[in-house]
Amino acid sequence: MSLLSVNALSHGYFHQPPVLNGITFTLQAGETVALLGRSGCGKSTLARLLVGLESAAAGQIHWRGVAISSLKKTGRIAFHRDIQLVFQDAIGAVNPRQTVYDIIREPMRHLLNLSRQQQLARICQLLRVVELDEDVLRQRPPQLSGGQLQRVCLARALVVEPKLLILDEAVSNLDLVLQAGIIELLKRLQQQFNTTYLFITHDLRLVERFCQRVMVMENGQIVETVNVQSPLTFRSSAGQQLQRAVLPPFPVRRHTPPTEVLTACSA
Numbered sequence: 001m002s003l004l005s006v007n008a009l010s011h012g013y014f015h016q017p018p019v020l021n022g023i024t025f026t027l028q029a030g031e032t033v034a035l036l037g038r039s040g041c042g043k044s045t046l047a048r049l050l051v052g053l054e055s056a057a058a059g060q061i062h063w064r065g066v067a068i069s070s071l072k073k074t075g076r077i078a079f080h081r082d083i084q085l086v087f088q089d090a091i092g093a094v095n096p097r098q099t100v101y102d103i104i105r106e107p108m109r110h111l112l113n114l115s116r117q118q119q120l121a122r123i124c125q126l127l128r129v130v131e132l133d134e135d136v137l138r139q140r141p142p143q144l145s146g147g148q149l150q151r152v153c154l155a156r157a158l159v160v161e162p163k164l165l166i167l168d169e170a171v172s173n174l175d176l177v178l179q180a181g182i183i184e185l186l187k188r189l190q191q192q193f194n195t196t197y198l199f200i201t202h203d204l205r206l207v208e209r210f211c212q213r214v215m216v217m218e219n220g221q222i223v224e225t226v227n228v229q230s231p232l233t234f235r236s237s238a239g240q241q242l243q244r245a246v247l248p249p250f251p252v253r254r255h256t257p258p259t260e261v262l263t264a265c266s267a
């Protein structure tokens with residue numbers, strides 16, 4: 001049985017044309033799958049539907065074979081613990097008046113039965129992992145840099161040990177050293193807990209490094225799913241367009257002065 005199965009999901013906003021139009025895919029436990037698509041194609045909307053923040057206009061989402069629309073109280077708590085989303089917009093995803101301690105602790109309070117001491121131990125362990133100092137626990141979001149806040153959100157999502165973690169552009173704001181560190185951490189967690197990742201990104205370099213499968217979205221549908229190999233090859237025009245847009249590496253320049261300089265020197 002698939003961990004997550006999405007069937008003919010459609011959704012729109014007000015009187016606009018549908019943003020999602022018959023999305024169908026499955027995720028298996030322990031997979032890392034990338035979701036690619038042009039800006040505005042509906043990736044974040046899909047992410048919000050998957051975690052149950054919005055209800056789809058049509059279609060079904062099954063979590064371990066059970067329709068999420070049919071979950072009762074305890075099933076719903078387990079579902080919210082098991083699927084976590086790191087939002088694209090970190091500032092909009094936190095309460096600016098809460099301390100970092102309260103922000104990271106919040107999901108544990110609702111979803112896990114741990115003592116305060118156990119909660120603090122988990123929080124401190126995760127702070128080390130995302131390379132944040134314990135001093136940040138007393139600070140509030142406006143006092144943090146964008147990258148620090150993104151790591152707070154990552155810690156908040158990981159603190160309940162989710163089975164599926166949806167990362168919506170969740171590392172794009174981090175410097176490359178931190179990015180690499182977080183990717184290594186996510187891979188370690190995957191080995192230990194068989195965690196599944198849905199990785200929403202525009203960064204094909206990270207996709208090659210981190211993901212096993214890629215889904216390409218266009219016009220509200222998944223138009224192509226490919227296994228990651230080097231180099232990534234797409235059949236769909238949407239996939240090829242994204243790939244063509246990747247800048248080639250800088251050419252290595254030899255430091256030969258222009259001919260006119262050489263001529264001037266030898267004169």
Ligand SMILES: Nc1ncnc2c1ncn2[C@@H]1O[C@H](COP(=O)(O)OP(=O)(O)OP(=O)(O)O)[C@@H](O)[C@H]1O
Nearest residue numbers: 013014019037038039040041042043044045046088
């Ligand atoms: N709350 C909302 N109300 C109205 N329209 C919305 C809302 N959220 C998203 N949209 C619209 O839905 C479409 C898809 O937006 P979405 O944020 O899902 O795209 P995306 O693929 O995540 O884009 P990006 O790569 O830029 O993050 C856009 O046209 C957007 O304007």
Ligand code: NI
Nearest residue numbers: 043044045088
């Ligand atoms: Ni988005």
